[in-house]
Amino acid sequence: MEETRSxxxxxxxxxxxxxxxxxxxxxxxxxxxxxxxxAQPAFFQGARLALDVAAQxxxxxxxxELRDQLSERGIFLWAVISESPTTEQTSQLxxxxxxxxxxxxxxxxQFSVDDLGEETALFLNRTLRSGTRVEFPxxxxxxxxxxxxxxxxxxxxxxxxGRLRGMVHAGAKGNARATVCALDLxxxxxxxxxxxxxxxxxxxxxxxxxxxxxxxxxxQSEFWSADR
Amino acid sequence: xxxxVITITSGKGGVGKTTTVANLAVALALEGSRxxxxxxxxxxxxxxxxxxxxxxxxxxxxxxxxxxxxxxxxMIRDKKFTELYxxxxxxxxxxxxxxxxxxxxxxxxLRSVCDFVLIDSPAGIERGxxxxxxxxxxxxxxxxxxxxxxxxxDRVIGILEAEEKGPASLILNxxxxxxxxxxxxxxxxxxxDLLAIELIGIVPEDENVIIASNRGAPVAADxxxxxxxxxxxxxxxxxxxxxxxxxxxxxxxxxERIQRMAGRK
Numbered sequence: 001m002e003e004t005r006s007x008x009x010x011x012x013x014x015x016x017x018x019x020x021x022x023x024x025x026x027x028x029x030x031x032x033x034x035x036x037x038x039a040q041p042a043f044f045q046g047a048r049l050a051l052d053v054a055a056q057x058x059x060x061x062x063x064x065e066l067r068d069q070l071s072e073r074g075i076f077l078w079a080v081i082s083e084s085p086t087t088e089q090t091s092q093l094x095x096x097x098x099x100x101x102x103x104x105x106x107x108x109x110q111f112s113v114d115d116l117g118e119e120t121a122l123f124l125n126r127t128l129r130s131g132t133r134v135e136f137p138x139x140x141x142x143x144x145x146x147x148x149x150x151x152x153x154x155x156x157x158x159x160x161x162g163r164l165r166g167m168v169h170a171g172a173k174g175n176a177r178a179t180v181c182a183l184d185l186x187x188x189x190x191x192x193x194x195x196x197x198x199x200x201x202x203x204x205x206x207x208x209x210x211x212x213x214x215x216x217x218x219x220q221s222e223f224w225s226a227d228r
Numbered sequence: 229x230x231x232x233v234i235t236i237t238s239g240k241g242g243v244g245k246t247t248t249v250a251n252l253a254v255a256l257a258l259e260g261s262r263x264x265x266x267x268x269x270x271x272x273x274x275x276x277x278x279x280x281x282x283x284x285x286x287x288x289x290x291x292x293x294x295x296x297x298x299x300x301x302x303m304i305r306d307k308k309f310t311e312l313y314x315x316x317x318x319x320x321x322x323x324x325x326x327x328x329x330x331x332x333x334x335x336x337x338l339r340s341v342c343d344f345v346l347i348d349s350p351a352g353i354e355r356g357x358x359x360x361x362x363x364x365x366x367x368x369x370x371x372x373x374x375x376x377x378x379x380x381x382d383r384v385i386g387i388l389e390a391e392e393k394g395p396a397s398l399i400l401n402x403x404x405x406x407x408x409x410x411x412x413x414x415x416x417x418x419x420x421d422l423l424a425i426e427l428i429g430i431v432p433e434d435e436n437v438i439i440a441s442n443r444g445a446p447v448a449a450d451x452x453x454x455x456x457x458x459x460x461x462x463x464x465x466x467x468x469x470x471x472x473x474x475x476x477x478x479x480x481x482x483x484e485r486i487q488r489m490a491g492r493k
Contacts, residue, residue, distance in 0.1 A: 129386030
């Protein structure tokens with residue numbers, strides 16, 4: 001029991017419990033958490049639980065299984081905090097919060113890919129539907145559509161190989177040289193650094209477009225053509 | 229043959245989920261299938277009203293789950309279709325009365341006694357919705373050709389994809405071909421363009437649906453109405469048949485019909 005306990009740390013929050021896991025294999029962590037809960041059912045009954053999974057990469061079925069097991073035991077899993085963008089997306093897809101009131105220390109958001117000498121991009125090979133929010137400290141590439149009601153916030157550029165109809169914010173940390181491009185650029189709202197443009201209604205799409213901030217400091221978009 | 233469990237959901241309320249469940253149930257029963265409908269909208273039940281079975285309710289789904297009756301006792305047999313049953317929702321409880329696991333267990337028990345289980349999901353994306361999709365083999369998303377309804381359908385489809393519930397199919401309900409023609413309503417192409425899932429049926433706007441629902445006899449029982457025909461076609465497609473989509477324009481004005489008869493169009 002002592003051994004399993006060391007895998008997880010439990011802290012009280014203002015409005016529930018925070019369980020912090022470390023980087024041990026997920027099966028062990030998962031089992032340890034359930035064992036812990038079953039050992040003290042009275043303590044956990046009716047609790048609001050936030051889970052800090054460190055850098056674990058979790059898939060939908062893993063989180064769903066855990067959520068269901070916890071819910072059977074009267075525990076409400078409301079947030080999963082992670083350093084892994086994959087896990088963050090998974091929890092967002094499941095409608096779980098990915099932040100609790102206390103923000104994570106800045107350094108945990110840093111990625112170590114700088115060593116490669118290239119900038120990092122998040123590649124999403126699917127359509128982002130309404131209610132999906134993707135936040136990434138690099139570039140974001142979507143192979144699919146970004147539907148109305150979906151949101152992308154990227155510190156770098158945003159490239160959409162498809163229809164961009166949701167909200168996007170490129171250069172979110174103030175990089176005015178960031179760009180947004182899409183095969184059909186019809187966003188609800190487009191923002192680069194601090195410049196914002198609202199999408200016009202029903203503009204006929206006429207091909208791939210790229211939006212950037214021009215020398216005058218205004219948002220501008222131009223169509224792509226092969227003979228440039 | 230074990231049953232197929234189909235959940236009908238939408239995100240937005242009022243787009244016709246319950247009407248769709250009632251009509252598909254009747255249409256499947258007409259096709260000779262044994263169907264059990266479950267009203268998943270605990271606390272706001274109304275599938276019983278639309279099927280005209282309100283006054284026969286003795287036990288409900290919460291009674292089954294909490295062990296106050298056997299499953300068979302809560303299955304109400306339809307007045308007209310002997311192979312159609314309803315498990316009503318409880319009106320005096322709320323969504324927290326059952327869990328996703330309860331639903332999975334219930335559905336498992338039903339699989340061996342019928343051909344189709346149709347689950348009517350409540351609106352929203354909260355617990356009731358999660359319960360309703362928990363045991364589903366496939367999900368039908370109902371939407372209207374309105375931007376708000378399509379937006380919510382998109383959200384729901386996203387959640388279904390995340391829950392790995394397989395590809396959902398779309399029912400476009402209350403389409404008004406005249407309004408589409410005058411560009412005052414989203415067309416089926418506009419909706420499919422955004423949602424990008426398989427279309428399993430288009431149900432035209434039809435006042436007979438409301439009249440029939442108020443009488444407690446779903447419109448699908450009458451094959452002469454456009455909407456009834458559309459629901460029957462969806463039922464056939466659910467059974468694996470290939471049925472062409474209705475030509476909704478045929479409803480057009482007298483002049484058009486004359487032109488068509490004269491072979492000019």
